[in-house]
Amino acid sequence: xxxxxxxxxxxxxxxxxxxxxxxxxxxxxxxxxxxxxxxxxxxxxxxxxxxxxxxxxxxxxxxxxxxxxxxxxxxxxxxxxxxxxxxxxxxxxxxxxxxxxxxxxxxxxxxxxxxxxxxxxxxxxxxxxxxxxxxxxxxxxxxxxxxxxxxxxxxxxxxxxxxxxxxxxxxxxxxxxxxxxxxxxxxxxxxxxxxxxxxxxxxxxxxxxxxxxxxxxxxxxxxxxxxxxxxxxxxxxxxxxxxxxxxxxxxxxxxxxxxxxxxxxxxxxxxxxxxxx
Numbered sequence: 023x024x025x026x027x028x029x030x031x032x033x034x035x036x037x038x039x040x041x042x043x044x045x046x047x048x049x050x051x052x053x054x055x056x057x058x059x060x061x062x063x064x065x066x067x068x069x070x071x072x073x074x075x076x077x078x079x080x081x082x083x084x085x086x087x088x089x090x091x092x093x094x095x096x097x098x099x100x101x102x103x104x105x106x107x108x109x110x111x112x113x114x115x116x117x118x119x120x121x122x123x124x125x126x127x128x129x130x131x132x133x134x135x136x137x138x139x140x141x142x143x144x145x146x147x148x149x150x151x152x153x154x155x156x157x158x159x160x161x162x163x164x165x166x167x168x169x170x171x172x173x174x175x176x177x178x179x180x181x182x183x184x185x186x187x188x189x190x191x192x193x194x195x196x197x198x199x200x201x202x203x204x205x206x207x208x209x210x211x212x213x214x215x216x217x218x219x220x221x222x223x224x225x226x227x228x229x230x231x232x233x234x235x236x237x238x239x240x241x242x243x244x245x246x247x248x249x250x251x252x253x254x255x256x257x258x259x260x261x262x263x264x265x266x267x268x269x270x271x272x273x274x275x276x277x278x279x280x281x282x283x284x285x286x287x288x289x290x291x292x293x294x295x296x297x298x299x
Contacts, residue, residue, distance in 0.1 A: 031278040052111035060090030060120030090120040105138035111295040112143035159279030172196035177218040180225030223257025230259040241269040
């Protein structure tokens with residue numbers, strides 16, 4: 023069955039609104055800072071979506087933008103400065119981190135090194151107080167589907183910013199995890215998918231896969247790319263989800279759950295901030 027995450031996302035937003043309404047703030051509610059380096063259009067779209075969500079639920083946010091020629095040290099100084107500003111309960115550095123003197127990967131690691139783990143609402147640090155929103159969104163969806171990963175075989179396609187933390191989470195939940203990537207032979211990938219109970223698409227493949235899954239398998243698809251005619255597709259072909267128990271829609275699927283995970287991270291930290299006052 024092809025599964026739209028929009029109803030669940032809307033329920034979570036209402037839950038967040040209820041939590042914010044109960045916070046003992048008046049004119050000095052904590053804020054969130056979003057740092058964006060460069061003008062990467064997908065990143066700009068993600069920032070717009072986040073700001074829209076924040077406005078709808080009542081989260082205050084400031085966006086700090088740098089050109090892609092900025093030096094990494096300048097961005098690090100700003101992140102460190104925000105870490106010492108009591109107005110901000112959360113700091114998010116939008117990826118890719120485009121700077122003039124480092125690769126996006128090195129720049130992302132560089133800003134994570136100076137971030138206060140209490141403000142790391144995006145789970146970018148290894149010692150963050152928060153799950154990455156991609157992982158928290160997955161946990162929310164599995165709970166909604168009443169699926170316990172323990173003892174299940176999970177296949178994660180991709181080992182990037184989403185694939186790695188998702189694979190670690192599933193391992194921590196006692197699933198048996200197979201991670202595949204661009205160097206995995208296609209025959210080995212399809213063989214793994216045949217026995218998969220949970221399939222996670224996190225690679226952003228140019229063309230979707232058409233796996234032979236068993237009927238009780240579930241597909242969680244983070245991948246999203248334009249295909250023929252500009253139509254968006256995930257890593258796994260939709261086919262109306264007829265070949266498995268659940269298949270998240272693309273669009274209308276895990277992108278919403280990632281946004282839901284971020285909202286819950288923020289409101290959880292707002293509650294902690296309120297207890298310090």
